[in-house]
Amino acid sequence: MKAKAEQLPSKQNFSEWYHEIIQKAEIMDVRYPVKGLYVWYPFGFKIRQLVYSKLRELHDRDHDEVYFPALIPETELGKEGQHIKGFEDEVYWVTHGGLDPLDVKLALRPTSETAIYPIFKLWIRSHADLPLKIYQIVNTFRYETKHTRPLIRLREITSFKEAHTAHKNFEEAEEQVKEAIKLYKEFYDFLAIPYMVIRRPEWDKFPGAAYTIAFDTIMPDGKTMQIGTVHNLADNFARTFEIEYEDIDGEHKFVNQTCYGISERCIAALLSIHGDDLGLILPFEVSPIQIVIIPILYKGKEEKVLKASKMVLEKLKEFRVVLDDSEDRPGAKYYKWELKGVPMRIEIGPKEADENSVVVSFRDEKKKFKISMDEINSELVLQWAKEFKDRIKNKAIGWMKEKVRYFEDLNDLADWITKGVGLTHLCKNVDCGMKVEEEVKGNVLGWFEELNWIDAEIDGECIICGGKGKLVAIAKTY
Numbered sequence: 001m002k003a004k005a006e007q008l009p010s011k012q013n014f015s016e017w018y019h020e021i022i023q024k025a026e027i028m029d030v031r032y033p034v035k036g037l038y039v040w041y042p043f044g045f046k047i048r049q050l051v052y053s054k055l056r057e058l059h060d061r062d063h064d065e066v067y068f069p070a071l072i073p074e075t076e077l078g079k080e081g082q083h084i085k086g087f088e089d090e091v092y093w094v095t096h097g098g099l100d101p102l103d104v105k106l107a108l109r110p111t112s113e114t115a116i117y118p119i120f121k122l123w124i125r126s127h128a129d130l131p132l133k134i135y136q137i138v139n140t141f142r143y144e145t146k147h148t149r150p151l152i153r154l155r156e157i158t159s160f161k162e163a164h165t166a167h168k169n170f171e172e173a174e175e176q177v178k179e180a181i182k183l184y185k186e187f188y189d190f191l192a193i194p195y196m197v198i199r200r201p202e203w204d205k206f207p208g209a210a211y212t213i214a215f216d217t218i219m220p221d222g223k224t225m226q227i228g229t230v231h232n233l234a235d236n237f238a239r240t241f242e243i244e245y246e247d248i249d250g251e252h253k254f255v256n257q258t259c260y261g262i263s264e265r266c267i268a269a270l271l272s273i274h275g276d277d278l279g280l281i282l283p284f285e286v287s288p289i290q291i292v293i294i295p296i297l298y299k300g301k302e303e304k305v306l307k308a309s310k311m312v313l314e315k316l317k318e319f320r321v322v323l324d325d326s327e328d329r330p331g332a333k334y335y336k337w338e339l340k341g342v343p344m345r346i347e348i349g350p351k352e353a354d355e356n357s358v359v360v361s362f363r364d365e366k367k368k369f370k371i372s373m374d375e376i377n378s379e380l381v382l383q384w385a386k387e388f389k390d391r392i393k394n395k396a397i398g399w400m401k402e403k404v405r406y407f408e409d410l411n412d413l414a415d416w417i418t419k420g421v422g423l424t425h426l427c428k429n430v431d432c433g434m435k436v437e438e439e440v441k442g443n444v445l446g447w448f449e450e451l452n453w454i455d456a457e458i459d460g461e462c463i464i465c466g467g468k469g470k471l472v473a474i475a476k477t478y
């Protein structure tokens with residue numbers, strides 16, 4: 001299982017860098033013999049576990065976790081017209097049980113609306129059953145025809161977190177959309193990943209939704225990646241699946257629903273945005289190893305240095321700490337743990353052992369500093385962890401700001417989106433949207449819901465018709 005310790009390609013060649021880091025840092029084994037399916041290595045799986053336990057914690061505040069089956073009868077999957085139209089090209093079908101053809105074909109879930117909502121019909125009787133908020137973290141299957149890539153475009157999405165909610169009316173569903181956006185913001189802030197919150201245009205919303213709001217981030221090559229979506233389904237699915245409740249006044253009404261999802265693309269973004277030419281850079285909270293202690297061993301002084309190292313290990317045992325007392329040279333040890341993204345390193349040589357001190361450095365900085373061993377405690381480590389996250393977040397925002405530019409000229413916009421994200425103003429007319437996509441050969445991500453780190457005017461003239469427009473992002477996308 002040992003990955004080769006050769007140098008990584010520079011992150012400037014992002015595609016190669018990504019391909020290599022996924023394997024060298026032992027995130028995924030890409031040798032599984034089915035296209036678009038990959039194997040999680042133990043190290044990658046630990047990152048997944050840490051990231052997803054945060055996602056669970058956030059949902060557990062006011063959602064219940066459930067599990068629905070992976071197989072969906074064709075009769076249910078096909079019920080909602082828009083939904084099936086959106087997914088029919090992507091569904092894997094189970095047609096046989098052994099040698100017997102099945103009476104009703106079964107779809108491997110591409111997402112679970114049509115598995116869950118027939119059961120919502122049974123669970124929801126009265127207004128007292130609402131709101132209903134559930135989620136599951138499961139695998140889903142999509143027969144993707146665009147270029148597949150580990151964590152980014154999968155045919156088996158192994159970590160599909162999908163939440164589904166039902167409410168009394170459209171307004172309450174709309175409130176839930178806002179809640180879900182808040183939840184996703186908290187999640188991505190936790191990972192120090194900058195995002196844009198964008199309302200998708202009509203032609204790019206989730207099949208069956210009234211509207212879709214997406215989280216997009218910018219990858220190192222300037223292309224954007226959708227790292228989560230929140231959909232207001234209104235009563236579209238409720239009408240199809242007859243999900244009704246009895247209101248206080250005895251009247252029967254359809255529920256209004258929302259759903260929102262995040263996949264392991266959140267991990268792809270985490271690795272890609274923070275990593276550098278030396279390897280991964282992981283925030284303290286989601287790093288399988290948070291601190292590495294490296295004893296610098298000289299002949300005759302080993303015992304003292306190891307004793308001091310073990311003392312530090314003991315002091316920090318509440319964290320995920322490794323004392324690397326292997327035979328490797330210090331340089332090889334630095335290389336190994338840098339590649340794995342370990343945020344903090346503590347070195348102890350004979351001099352430090354004598355002085356009762358240690359040398360501390362962080363994965364994102366070149367500088368080292370000395371500190372007395374007595375000063376090290378968990379409060380200080382957590383303070384360092386917070387400062388570390390602030391630094392990598394600010395660095396990511398600073399970098400992304402440079403990748404976003406405003407344009408009033410179509411040719412300039414077309415040139416730029418081969419390198420980054422273009423901003424311009426666009427009206428809501430579908431023809432204008434189609435025209436701009438055609439002219440610049442990119443995607444209209446949609447209209448900004450909020451600007452956070454983006455510096456531009458919300459209102460302006462539509463770049464196509466000159467009418468009243470709002471700020472949009474246009475980009476090449478993953």
Ligand code: P5A
Nearest residue numbers: 111152153154162226227228229259260261263265
């Ligand atoms: C919301 C949850 C849904 O499926 N149903 C339940 C809704 N939305 S979605 O936009 O189609 O998908 C949610 C997010 O999943 C990621 N994603 C993928 N990740 C990896 N490989 C894929 N093939 C893939 N397809 C979608 C996107 O981040 C998307 O926003």
